[in-house]
Amino acid sequence: MKRWAYIGFTLLLLIAFSCTTLYAMGRRRRKGTRLTFWHSMSIYQGDALERLVTEYNDSQDNVNVDLVFQGLYGEMKTKLIQAVQSGNEPDIAQVAIEYLDIYIQGGNIEPITERISEEDRSDILSQFWSGVTRGREVYAFPFNLSVQVLYYNKDAFREIGLDPDKPPKTWDDVITYGIQLTKDFDNNGVVDQWGVLISLEGVFGFTPLIRQMGGEFLNQDRTKALFNSEAGVKVMELVQDLAHTHRIMPSNWTLFEGASAFLEGKIVMGPITCAGIKFAEENLPWDMGIAPLPYIENKSVLLGGAGLVIFSRSSRRQKAAFDFISWLTQKENCIRWHKATGYLPLRKSAIESYELQGFHRLNPNYRVPVDQLPYARPPDFTPYLPQIDQIIRYAIEDIMINKKDPQIILDLAAEKTNEILNREEER
Amino acid sequence: MRGTHAAVTLFLLLSLLTPAIADDAIHLDRIDIEGNSVTREDLIRSLLTLQEGQVYDLDRVIDEINTSRQNLEKTGLFVSVFFNDELDDENNLVLTVQVREKNYLHFGLAGYLGYEDKKFYSATSLYLDYTNVHGNGSLFYLEVPFYRDYGVISRYIGNPGRLQYKVGLDVRYDYFYDQNVQKLIAGLGYNFSERFLLGADIHSSRESPRQSSDSTLSFVFFPYLRWGPYRRYTAKQKKWHNLFLTPYVGINVPSESDSDNTEFFGIDSRLSFNWDILLQIVYSLNIYASYQEGTVPNEYKVESNIRGTYYDAHTGNYRLTFINNFDFPWPTYNRIHLVPFIDYGMVGDDEVEFLLGGGIGLHWYTKYQDPFVFEVAYGSGLMINLSKNF
Incomplete structure (x- = not known):
């Protein structure tokens, strides 16, 4: 009797597992057009995207979208270039707006301008269209777009008697606050808590600060570097001062080191993409505040992120892909995506909706990046931005770590940049 | 004479204030419920703090939407709750409560x-x-x-x-x-x-x-x-x-x-x-x-x-x-x-x-x-x- 009971228990256990797995697999088997969608959303952003795609697949029988994670934007770029060369490109790919020019110049994608309805054109904010438009043509549908905001540790503010609801507004305020917040708790000569960390990730960290200083990164024709102007030098002097004069910022930390330190509460303030708000709110062990990016002379933030690009060649697949993209970016899904990640809501109708206004009332951190939209601009696009980005990274390293003269280093970087821009122009 | 001045002042004050009040007033004409294949509509309605036919200001509508959403979420019956707002031809508010039910x-x-x-x-x-x-x-x-x-x-x-x-x-x-x-x-x-x-x-x-x-x-x-x-x-x-x-x-x-x-x-x-x-x-x-x-x-x-x-x-x-x-x-x-x-x-x-x-x-x-x-x-x-x- 007992033996049969144990055999029965084991069998039922196996059946319970098998039924759940088979049922889940069965639901994935579908008919209709199958589209492959390569994306770069990791962990919780990926989960949010998967939920939306699953819902789309469940909502109709004509199109089934297979979501494939292809690494972050850099890795995605390498894989996409290989894929278009070998003719194995996906139907849809999430392409960082700064890499879009690579595929336009390579003739790998076609404009989607004519597919865009008047309603979408007017409802989606012009800043977002500017990120995916080259000349008069639109090459991608805006999707996950973000700006930088200032994350700060409210607990650290409270500990030294600063009002946690009054974050710094300007970079001068950041210096004042940072001096008070940088601490060597055990007096061993090693800083335990840094006031601020600016991750000057090449072009993307540098550009908004130059614009805030009244300068530009490249000229309008994209034939000349302007970042070695007085504005660019002043920005570099500012960050040098943060690290070496005021000693409120570590000078040689990698992005990974910075992120880990921030997580552990060893950095009090730092500009980070708004796409991390959801993650930070749910995972940081300290009370987090979000404030607008501090400004120097002008308010300016860089619009970053990605658009959805259709790589399909057949018109039937292009239409199916566009239908899916339209669904994914409709008002309700814009709001859900914003709530689930922190990425900006694309549509005026979403921003004005009572649903989102209600959400922002309960979650004011999410409202901050939306308020920055009036002064958000994408980077100065050129197909050679990845190469220029590398040049800028080396230059920043020389200025920050080796304490070299900003003017000399930026002039050298500008010379190399101009060579690339003009050499490519001649071609 | 003094009375005339007072009346004119009152009239001016009212004419300044009235458009502001009128602009902010939202007449909630109708609440529709969508997505409930199992849950009874009257259960959902009983958890809403907004009333059809009432006039609200924007602040109040948003507060009541948040309260209603919390009431619905706390039942544990829904994966998500979404309030969609639209205006009808006469500029009255029509709210649609879109719920996604859990597996039961x-x-x-x-x-x-x-x-x-x-x-x-x-x-x-x-x-x-x-x-x-x-x-x-x-x-x-x-x-x-x-x-x-x-x-x-x-x-x-x-x-x-x-x-x-x-x-x-x-x-x-x-x-x-x-x-x-x-x-x-x-x-x-x-x-x-x-x-x-x-x-x-x-x-x-x-x-x-x-x-x-x-x-x-x-x-x-x-x-x-x-x-x-x-x-x-x-x-x-x-x-x-x-x-x-x-x-x-x-x-x-x-x-x-x-x-x-x-x-x-x-x-x-x-x-x-x-x-x-x-x-x-x-x-x-x-x-x-x-x-x-x-x-x-x-x-x-x-x-x-x-x-x-x-x-x-x-x-x-x-x-x-x-x-x-x-x-x-x-x-x-x-x-x-x-x-x-x-x-x-x-x-x-x-x-x-x-x-x-x-x-x-x-x-x-x-x-x-x-x-x-x-x-x-x-x-x-x-x-x-x-x-x-x-």
Whole structure:
């Protein structure tokens, strides 16, 4: 009797597992057009995207979208270039707006301008269209777009008697606050808590600060570097001062080191993409505040992120892909995506909706990046931005770590940049 | 003359103020409900704090939408709630409440299989729970035990708003104590707030040894209170704790006329602490403390709850146990959680046994189960545990 009971228990256990797995697999088997969608959303952003795609697949029988994670934007770029060369490109790919020019110049994608309805054109904010438009043509549908905001540790503010609801507004305020917040708790000569960390990730960290200083990164024709102007030098002097004069910022930390330190509460303030708000709110062990990016002379933030690009060649697949993209970016899904990640809501109708206004009332951190939209601009696009980005990274390293003269280093970087821009122009 | 000045001033003030008031006024013409295939529309409407036909200002509409959403989310019946606003041709507001309902029917296998003191033991059952019966948020639960016990266990928990009521019927044969058990349960509870529930259950049970015509009828009164949030409503909440306390008192009435009635009493408590430490890693500590006295029927005996030990083999009048769980979401696939645990405590009466058990659990948050729990524990023996969480 007992033996049969144990055999029965084991069998039922196996059946319970098998039924759940088979049922889940069965639901994935579908008919209709199958589209492959390569994306770069990791962990919780990926989960949010998967939920939306699953819902789309469940909502109709004509199109089934297979979501494939292809690494972050850099890795995605390498894989996409290989894929278009070998003719194995996906139907849809999430392409960082700064890499879009690579595929336009390579003739790998076609404009989607004519597919865009008047309603979408007017409802989606012009800043977002500017990120995916080259000349008069639109090459991608805006999707996950973000700006930088200032994350700060409210607990650290409270500990030294600063009002946690009054974050710094300007970079001068950041210096004042940072001096008070940088601490060597055990007096061993090693800083335990840094006031601020600016991750000057090449072009993307540098550009908004130059614009805030009244300068530009490249000229309008994209034939000349302007970042070695007085504005660019002043920005570099500012960050040098943060690290070496005021000693409120570590000078040689990698992005990974910075992120880990921030997580552990060893950095009090730092500009980070708004796409991390959801993650930070749910995972940081300290009370987090979000404030607008501090400004120097002008308010300016860089619009970053990605658009959805259709790589399909057949018109039937292009239409199916566009239908899916339209669904994914409709008002309700814009709001859900914003709530689930922190990425900006694309549509005026979403921003004005009572649903989102209600959400922002309960979650004011999410409202901050939306308020920055009036002064958000994408980077100065050129197909050679990845190469220029590398040049800028080396230059920043020389200025920050080796304490070299900003003017000399930026002039050298500008010379190399101009060579690339003009050499490519001649071609 | 002075009167004319006053009238003109009043008129000017009114003409300045009136457009401002009119601009801000929102006439809510209609509320539509969408997406409810199981839940009754009147249940959803009863949880909305906005009224059709009323005039609101923008601030108030947004506040009421937030309150209504929270009311709906707290029922636990919906995956998501969305308020869509549109204006009709006459500029009146039409709100559409779009709900996505959860899966309501769960069924599966639950129980444990263990090996201790060179003996196998087991308690297994098939269960089915159906949430939102009649579309009003009620719960029906049916369990068919088929190893340690054989029979049927059923519960119905009605949840109309703040008032909860419960009825239950158990008919089973208890293999361990070799007795038949029939039990009737009736209960009533009231949610004074999200954090405070007060209620009482009455059990009437009959235990009769299989080889005997004797039986004992027991009546038990269980008042209870819960203090603290029942569950975590948002991942932004980093700490959530609650206390559950139920003293009880009972009387046993034997069937033989020459035997006297006996009494028993006791108290069960559970204090639960939960901390989201970092990156959604949650540490939970549950402290159970129980005490009982008198002629306690087998049905209500305090037994061990240390995973990895044979529960029925470790009983007594006292129990104090500490159940520690560490919940690690799998970094790349957060529907799977790894949950190592360590349990320790004591149970006994004149002689108290100290027990220790630990192991690892796999919690799988499928679309159909919330979650599916599989555990392997080692304590006084080895145990494989399948749990149902709902």
